[in-house]
Amino acid sequence: MKKAFSVALFILLLIGESKGQIATFKYVHYDSQIFIKVRLNDETDTLNFIFDSGAGNTVIDLNTAKKIPSLSVDTGAGISATGAGGAQKVFLISNYAIIHLGNIQLGSVPMIAMDLLHLSEQFGRKIDGIIGYDLLKSFLTEMNTDDSTIYLYSFKDKIKAKYKSPLSFKFYSNIPIVQCAFKLKNGAEYSGPFLFDTGAGITAFINTPYVRANGLLKKSGSAIMHTTENLTTSSTSYDVRIRGFSIQHNTFNDLIISLTDVKEGVNAMKDITGILGNKIILRFNILFDYSNRRIYLSPGRQYETPFESIFSGLSFRIKDQKVLINSVVPQSVEERLGIIAGDELLSVNGNTTKEMYAIKKYFKIPGEKNIVVVRSKRNNEIATYKIENRKIL
Structure with a gap:
C-alpha cells in the first residue's frame, strides 16, 4: 500500500472500439495471490505482477527495474512507503512506463521501485511488481474467480446488470x-x-x-x-x-x-x-466500478468451501533456492522438537520440492503423519522427524 501519486493515467487501446468488452486475460491463483503477466515498454520478456486492489501505486521490484534499459531508477530520490507492517524506502522511476496487459496498453504510468525480495521468498515465486489502482481506475474490471480470468470493459458497459446490489466504498x-x-x-x-x-x-x-x-x-x-x-x-x-x-x-x-x-x-x-x-474476497466473482465507487459481489464456486484450520506450527520461505523455516509457533510440537526459525527444510515425505504451495499442502491434511527432514541452523546437523498434523486452531 503506497502513497498516491496525482499523475494522470492515459489509456492507449490497441483496438479502436472503446465500448463494451475491451480485453480479457488469464491470471494464476497461487498461494492466495493473483498473478498476472505484463510487459513493460518495448521489452519482450514477460514479468510476474500481483494484481492487488490494495496497491495505490504501481510498484516494480528494484532489481527488476535496474535490468530494464528503458526504465530510469532515481536512486537518489528515496521516499517512504507505508505497508501493513511499517515503512520502507522506495525509489521513483523518473520516466513513465507503458504497461502491456493482454491486448491493451496502459500508457504514462508512474511507477515506484522497491525491493520485493521478501515477498518472492514468502511465496516461493519471483515477484516483479504489483499493480492495482492504475488498472482499476481505467476500466470497469471483472475478476471471474470461477474461470481465473480478468475482463476489462468500458465504464458504460451494461455488464453491471448481471450483478445484484452494489457495495459502496x-x-x-x-x-x-x-x-x-x-x-x-x-x-x-x-x-x-x-x-x-x-x-x-x-x-x-x-x-x-x-x-x-x-x-x-x-x-x-x-x-x-x-x-x-x-x-x-x-x-x-x-x-x-x-x-x-x-x-x-x-x-x-x-x-x-x-x-x-x-x-x-x-x-x-x-x-x-x-x-x-x-x-x-476470492469466494466471489467481483466487478470493480471505480468510476462510481462501487464493488459488485456475486458468490463463486468457492463461496461455501469450508475455511482452513491450522494443523502445523511451521511457516516457510524460499531463500537462495533453499526452503527455510520462517517461524515456529510457540509451545507447538515443532518447537518442542527443537526446530527453530532459520532451519532448512530438506524434504517432506521424501519430496524435495521448492514449490511453496506443494510444501504447505503436506501440512494441511488432518491426521497426516509427515516425515520431515531438517538441517539445523545451529550445528548444521540433519535430523528426521515424524510429525502428525493435529488441529491447533
Whole structure:
C-alpha cells in the first residue's frame, strides 16, 4: 500500500472500439495471490505482477527495474512507503512506463521501485511488481474467480446488470474501504471500515488500535502467535477463531482471522478497523466500478468451501533456492522438537520440492503423519522427524 501519486493515467487501446468488452486475460491463483503477466515498454520478456486492489501505486521490484534499459531508477530520490507492517524506502522511476496487459496498453504510468525480495521468498515465486489502482481506475474490471480470468470493459458497459446490489466504498490512498462486521466466539459483535485488498493472502486482519481498544485478544480465547511478511517489513499477529465474518449480506461462519500487534504501518492506523483479504474476497466473482465507487459481489464456486484450520506450527520461505523455516509457533510440537526459525527444510515425505504451495499442502491434511527432514541452523546437523498434523486452531 503506497502513497498516491496525482499523475494522470492515459489509456492507449490497441483496438479502436472503446465500448463494451475491451480485453480479457488469464491470471494464476497461487498461494492466495493473483498473478498476472505484463510487459513493460518495448521489452519482450514477460514479468510476474500481483494484481492487488490494495496497491495505490504501481510498484516494480528494484532489481527488476535496474535490468530494464528503458526504465530510469532515481536512486537518489528515496521516499517512504507505508505497508501493513511499517515503512520502507522506495525509489521513483523518473520516466513513465507503458504497461502491456493482454491486448491493451496502459500508457504514462508512474511507477515506484522497491525491493520485493521478501515477498518472492514468502511465496516461493519471483515477484516483479504489483499493480492495482492504475488498472482499476481505467476500466470497469471483472475478476471471474470461477474461470481465473480478468475482463476489462468500458465504464458504460451494461455488464453491471448481471450483478445484484452494489457495495459502496470510499477511497483511502486509492484503496477501497468497505464496511464489514465480525462476531467472536463469545457472541460479541464488532464492525467498521476495512480495506478491500486482493493482495492480502488472509481472511482478515484487525488493526492493532482496534484490537487493544476492544480487548479482542483476551476475549477471543485460544490464539496462535504468527509472523507475517508484508510489503514493507515483518509483523506480529495472533490467529484466533471467530464465529462469523460479514460483508454486505454475506456471512461466513467458523473461520480464523488475525489480530495484529504492530507499532507502525496501515495495521497501526486508528481510523481503519482492518484489512479484508483474499481468503474471503476470492469466494466471489467481483466487478470493480471505480468510476462510481462501487464493488459488485456475486458468490463463486468457492463461496461455501469450508475455511482452513491450522494443523502445523511451521511457516516457510524460499531463500537462495533453499526452503527455510520462517517461524515456529510457540509451545507447538515443532518447537518442542527443537526446530527453530532459520532451519532448512530438506524434504517432506521424501519430496524435495521448492514449490511453496506443494510444501504447505503436506501440512494441511488432518491426521497426516509427515516425515520431515531438517538441517539445523545451529550445528548444521540433519535430523528426521515424524510429525502428525493435529488441529491447533
